[in-house]
Amino acid sequence: MIEASELTKVYKTKKKRVIGVDNVSFKVGKGEIFGIVGYSGAGKSSLLRCINLLERPTSGTIRVDGLDLTKLGTRELRQARLKIGMIFQHFYLINQKTVFGNIAFALKAAGVRADLIPARVEELLELVGLSNKRNAYPAQLSGGQKQRVGIARALANKPSVLLCDEATSALDPTTTKSILALLKKLNEELGLTIVLITHEMAVVKEICHKMAIMQDGKMIEQGDVYDVFAAPKAPLTQEFIGDVVSFHIPEHTLSQFSGTIAKVIFKGSVAQQGIISDTLQQFSVKGNFLHGAIEYIGGRPLGIFIMELKGEPTAIQEAIAYIKQRSAEVEVIRDGLRAFS
Numbered sequence: 001m002i003e004a005s006e007l008t009k010v011y012k013t014k015k016k017r018v019i020g021v022d023n024v025s026f027k028v029g030k031g032e033i034f035g036i037v038g039y040s041g042a043g044k045s046s047l048l049r050c051i052n053l054l055e056r057p058t059s060g061t062i063r064v065d066g067l068d069l070t071k072l073g074t075r076e077l078r079q080a081r082l083k084i085g086m087i088f089q090h091f092y093l094i095n096q097k098t099v100f101g102n103i104a105f106a107l108k109a110a111g112v113r114a115d116l117i118p119a120r121v122e123e124l125l126e127l128v129g130l131s132n133k134r135n136a137y138p139a140q141l142s143g144g145q146k147q148r149v150g151i152a153r154a155l156a157n158k159p160s161v162l163l164c165d166e167a168t169s170a171l172d173p174t175t176t177k178s179i180l181a182l183l184k185k186l187n188e189e190l191g192l193t194i195v196l197i198t199h200e201m202a203v204v205k206e207i208c209h210k211m212a213i214m215q216d217g218k219m220i221e222q223g224d225v226y227d228v229f230a231a232p233k234a235p236l237t238q239e240f241i242g243d244v245v246s247f248h249i250p251e252h253t254l255s256q257f258s259g260t261i262a263k264v265i266f267k268g269s270v271a272q273q274g275i276i277s278d279t280l281q282q283f284s285v286k287g288n289f290l291h292g293a294i295e296y297i298g299g300r301p302l303g304i305f306i307m308e309l310k311g312e313p314t315a316i317q318e319a320i321a322y323i324k325q326r327s328a329e330v331e332v333i334r335d336g337l338r339a340f341s
């Protein structure tokens with residue numbers, strides 16, 4: 001559906017050369033929601049804008065529905081872009097037009113016959129839950145309602161792809177949830193492929209199937225959201241995940257426990273908790289749960305626990321190795337204190 005290969009975007013100003021996107025490759029399958037996370041300046045907007053060629057990549061290719069957009073002429077590119085909708089953090093609605101007028105404008109601009117426009121606008125208003133606001137002006141709408149107009153406008157020409165540029169960053173948490181729920185509904189009901197950029201990991205956790213982390217123009221890690229949450233590799237990925245799944249135990253609290261402190265992450269089934277207690281019993285290791293939760297990512301449980309393990313050091317090592325074999329990730333945060341004293 002979307003295939004970016006070795007995309008690079010270099011900005012040249014009079015004084016310097018800035019690499020916005022640095023040799024990035026990724027694929028997004030049809031009907032997937034792909035989230036790109038990174039701090040400000042990481043290159044997210046530049047990359048997103050390369051997908052519909054709002055920014056022309058300096059090198060590399062971008063294929064959407066099999067078409068290499070970098071090879072298209074102006075006319076063909078305009079046609080291809082109709083199949084790639086886009087929404088923005090600041091909505092960019094036309095203030096002088098009503099909600100109806102804003103959506104109708106997108107249809108008119110795409111050359112839709114005038115007599116077909118009203119019915120299609122009504123259909124779109126229904127889809128985004130704004131039928132009762134058709135005659136309102138943007139100034140009379142809340143942020144969430146404005147974004148719904150933005151979404152309706154982006155979907156006017158029945159695109160197969162929707163690009164979301166920090167679409168919920170200007171919204172409060174409750175409104176963010178309702179917009180994310182709408183995007184998910186559109187993804188499921190229309191089979192819409194969505195690429196979103198955000199600095200909020202909660203957005204990715206809420207609706208994305210796949211994700212990537214960007215830093216200094218590069219994609220430093222990518223994969224299924226569940227797998228990345230279960231075993232983040234890059235320190236920046238771990239930092240972002242820590243925003244939504246935090247298991248920080250203060251030093252002074254940890255110092256009250258003398259055993260080995262381990263973080264245990266197990267995937268897929270809540271029942272696996274039993275594996276840990278059975279294993280500890282088998283190896284004569286005592287375990288204390290200090291902190292823990294089961295997070296649901298895309299509906300799949302991911303158990304994350306901080307434990308104190310007490311016993312003979314070799315028994316602890318064996319128990320950890322055994323738990324690892326049984327589908328859990330174990331990271332020793334601190335070795336036992338007394339065991340080594």
Ligand SMILES: Nc1ncnc2c1ncn2[C@@H]1O[C@H](COP(=O)(O)OP(=O)(O)OP(=O)(O)O)[C@@H](O)[C@H]1O
Pocket residue numbers: 011012013018019020021038039040041042043044045046047
């Ligand atoms: N038009 C431009 N001219 C020169 N440099 C640019 C231009 N657009 C972006 N950049 C630079 O490219 C790099 C990536 O910027 P980009 O806006 O893509 O990052 P971002 O992750 O989207 O950040 P933000 O969330 O703040 O927009 C930055 O160093 C930025 O200054």
